Amino acid sequence: MPDWWWSVNMSTPRRLTQRKIAELANVSQSTVSLVVNNKEGSSARIPPETRERVLKVLQEHGYVADPAARSLAGVANKLIGVFTYEAAFPAETRDFYSELLTGVEAQAEILGYDLLMFTSAPVQDGRRELFHPTNRLRLADGCLLLGLEIESADLERLVSGDYPFVAVGRRDTQNVPYVGANYVDGVVQLVEKAWKLGHRKFLLLHRDTEAESVADRIRGFVRGMSEMDPSILRQTPISVAARTSQDLWSQVVSSGASVVFAEDPAHASLIYREAIKNSVDVPRELSIVTLADPSTLFENDPDFTRLSPPRQKLGAESLTLLAKILISGIPKNTADYQLLLPCELVSGKTLVAARV
Amino acid sequence: MPDWWWSVNMSTPRRLTQRKIAELANVSQSTVSLVVNNKEGSSARIPPETRERVLKVLQEHGYVADPAARSLAGVANKLIGVFTYEAAFPAETRDFYSELLTGVEAQAEILGYDLLMFTSAPVQDGRRELFHPTNRLRLADGCLLLGLEIESADLERLVSGDYPFVAVGRRDTQNVPYVGANYVDGVVQLVEKAWKLGHRKFLLLHRDTEAESVADRIRGFVRGMSEMDPSILRQTPISVAARTSQDLWSQVVSSGASVVFAEDPAHASLIYREAIKNSVDVPRELSIVTLADPSTLFENDPDFTRLSPPRQKLGAESLTLLAKILISGIPKNTADYQLLLPCELVSGKTLVAARV
DNA sequence: CCGTTCTGATAATACGTATGATCAGTGGTT
């Protein structure tokens, strides 16, 4: 950060304030406030004439209340914070966040919320830090948390701090409101489907992470396999995907699998390319299934048979849930505030009957 | 103002305030503030012991200043508003905004700004309205304006209202600070290049819009052509692109052009497909040049020879410029605050020598 | 005519932070 930075001085051009409106309309500041907020009833009696007069002045001068002052006075600001553990827009992370944000944005538009992106959070080890000395969480009415992995410590601190928030994606941490994708059931279905197509030799490759969304998919795989045949499950390799393309391929070959479940589409893509290189026909000799939508970065990918988490809907529903929480207060029993949305199953072209 | 406004009540869980810290550290609130803001000098004398003691309490309780209160007290909030005339994240507009926002976000991270996306602005005729009764422009220190077209009225109002802002993209309106792409010179170069390759029959198709960025490209085309040969320019059609694929194609055919300058990559894409359909070889029989980067939505596009506006850089530089304005105050002479960045010229594969 | 209720509007205050003005004390100088 450049060092002239902190010298920022808001040479505030004097704001248009309620007091000035009051002077112009020949009333008191209180009256203006009451008119602005459309109050009426026993405690705020304003006859139509006066109201009109004030409204006219307000209109003419394009008055807008200072949100900071409102906030300080205890009024919600219709401001939702959005925290992403990684930069949200760059190409690498775009596929993941962009869809979610599309949903969030659309819903924000509908519900009348503005979005506060916490981009100033200092980056530590490639990840943004939620709780830093100058975090601005409180500026927002509540906050959405996005990220493959979310620090459990952060979640606990938010919960114990009574801060209204919603995590996007299922979370293991206690009392965390979230909206996630139902990966378990989705993967179970995919396993069933492959099984019915005659596959018996499976391989599951997944990313090396503790993320709940990945764990859920593994869980779904295990459940699906054990529903089909527990003894086969026992011989089925479930491994972290290798780093290099070649190693990945040898994982596939040495497993002897007829169908690979690649949790990460990027891995599916690499495997597919290696298959071509090694003259292995996909899907006739090897079926590939992936458990998320592929990145747009990988062109020339086949139309993978896959699980498609409803990312836009996840974003939209998260915001809706947060709005609910904001209105009805922090929930005691968060179980009511934990939502799982079904994944779509995309047929694609990379899963066909196993060869006999 | 909508009437749900007041119904949302922040059941504020009592904040951790400077006063409480003060009690715990046995000092006054003022002292805490001074420590928090790291003040020193003649007007704020705090001996190391006291400072340490206060810092320790601050640390232990994880105190964070209320941004609303700070803002009210006149401190800049390091908050930059981002206004897009269309939704920023959806696929249709993603190509345009996403690159810009990537740059903005990266720079915001560097300069320590948070971003406020004005998503609550009501949509009128498919476009968001900047000045609406509940606009929250003032919540931000300043604002970035994104959009192919920007209402001149909005710009004037911002200027006359002394509101710090920067438009992304060159603007005709007086006294508007902006960071834009130098389309004129870029297109001139492209014209020269085509000319040197022997092309004499040109066609320029552009979108039907008053947007400055489009006008600049047309201007560049005209300048380039007239530098080559004014008499040929006079015979060169410069038209609004037709709506349908077929009409577009007949525009191309009837012009007899050996090279088409398609301002909008989407048009280039359609023309390319029609060419294939009509067994016209691109680029050997028809060269195609486009004046922006193609959308990722159109797959199977060739590698168009094109002008590539530095969108990420545009975003980053806009934020930098706005930051400068915030520090040094609203400029009187905005000429110093109008920046044009050079476009990159991508060679691509769709412009080759004209047939003799 | 007096107490009561109702009406229209305002005064006063709270929200949490930043900062210029101020104050009490201390040590030094003439």
Place this chain on the structure above:
DNA sequence: AACCACTGATCATACGTATTATCAGAACGG
């Protein structure tokens, strides 16, 4: 002793809005 310079810290106030309590006057009922 009177004056000054300096230190450590606090007081008081401003920022703009929301809201409660209050007030002056009118209308009303007995």
